[in-house]
Amino acid sequence: MNKILLLLLFFFCSSVGAQDSLAVAKKEKIIFIEKDIAIDTSAIDAKSFPKNFKKKYTDTPFIYEFKTPEKNAWDRFKEWLANLFKNLFSFSDNKTSMHFVEILLKTIAILIVIAVIYMIVKAIMNKEGQWIFGKNSDKKIINYDEIEKNIHLVDFEKLIHNSLQSGEKRLTIRYYYLWLLKKMSSKQIIVWDVEKTNTDYLYEIKNQTQKDDFAYLSYLYNYIWYGEFELDDATFAKAKNAFEKSIKTINNG
Structure with a gap:
């Protein structure tokens, strides 16, 4: 019992002392002079960007505004065909008619290649391929x-x-x-x-x-x-x- 009383008395005294010290510190003003301030005198490297630095950042990840590519003559021709077939066959939208035009053009290209191969083979079989075999x-x-x-x-x-x-x-x-x-x-x-x-x-x-x-x-x-x-x-x-x-x-x- 006596030990418990002594501990309580100790904590009470410590608390009172701490509050007194804090009160004293508030009343006192801390003054710093120039010699108390440390000055950093180390050299600083100046950073600069090259004049053409923008050229290094032209890849796709650095492009935030995408411009629609200009249409060439072939694109305009396909659009014209798409509009023509859209009116002829009453397609529901431009996308459907353009898809039809692309399939049609690919089919025509394949037929042309087949026709050329056929004529070459026919010329060879008929032994008329002078430009292939010589004089x-x-x-x-x-x-x-x-x-x-x-x-x-x-x-x-x-x-x-x-x-x-x-x-x-x-x-x-x-x-x-x-x-x-x-x-x-x-x-x-x-x-x-x-x-x-x-x-x-x-x-x-x-x-x-x-x-x-x-x-x-x-x-x-x-x-x-x-x-x-x-x-x-x-x-x-x-x-x-x-x-x-x-x-x-x-x-x-």
Whole structure:
């Protein structure tokens, strides 16, 4: 019991003392002088922004006002079509008609691509793709390879007539050359072989006149068939007459 009384007395005295100290502090004024103030004298780095700093902040996250892009000629054309189809088919709104126009344009583009592919394939299958495979003479060699292998079974007069009708001068001279080889083979002037060259046949010819004639006709054939130039009428007529004359001479020999 005595201990409890002592504790209460202690807390009471402490509380009274604290209140007295606070009252005294309020009455007193605290005065600071210049030497009591600490001054920071450290150097300060000045911060500045580059003149073109705005260019670094042009990405999408830094754009807060979006402008509607200007319409180009293609966009205006699609809008015109959309308005046209909207009036024709009574679409409910512009969005529906624009969707229809986009589908229509994509379909037309696909059809155009298919048509182009079809024409290219058709040209290749018909062996008319000269611009793909090379010069005209190469194309003709590919087309008429079987004729060259079987010259004894071919009616060259008919082929020459058809090629003249279609205006294929180079092909006509090729037919004349193969017809000449056929005639020379049938008269046993040469031994026909599809693998032989003009020079091989030239060595087989015994008659000097026929040899000279064949050398000249071989020159004309190589010049016209393999030459990359426009064959004029005068050169064609000269070669045609020379081949016909030589073939007629062999027939009558």
